[in-house]
Amino acid sequence: MNENINNTNRYFITAHDKKGNRLFAMVEGQLTDEMINQMQEINDKTFLKAVRNLLNALDEG
Numbered sequence: 871m872n873e874n875i876n877n878t879n880r881y882f883i884t885a886h887d888k889k890g891n892r893l894f895a896m897v898e899g900q901l902t903d904e905m906i907n908q909m910q911e912i913n914d915k916t917f918l919k920a921v922r923n924l925l926n927a928l929d930e931g
Contacts, residue, residue: 894925 885893
């Protein structure tokens with residue numbers, strides 16, 4: 871179940887398969903086929919550091 875975060879139009883989705891592959895994404899607005907087709911890897915070091923902190927917090931929870 872997705873919950874509206876702080877009354878915004880943002881939500882998080884996760885998925886995984888039996889091979890150990892995992893997906894974690896934040897969506898703002900509606901997820902569209904165009905967005906899925908435009909997905910790309912993020913290489914920004916500041917952003918990746920923030921994501922690592924979030925993943926560490928999730929692993930501790």
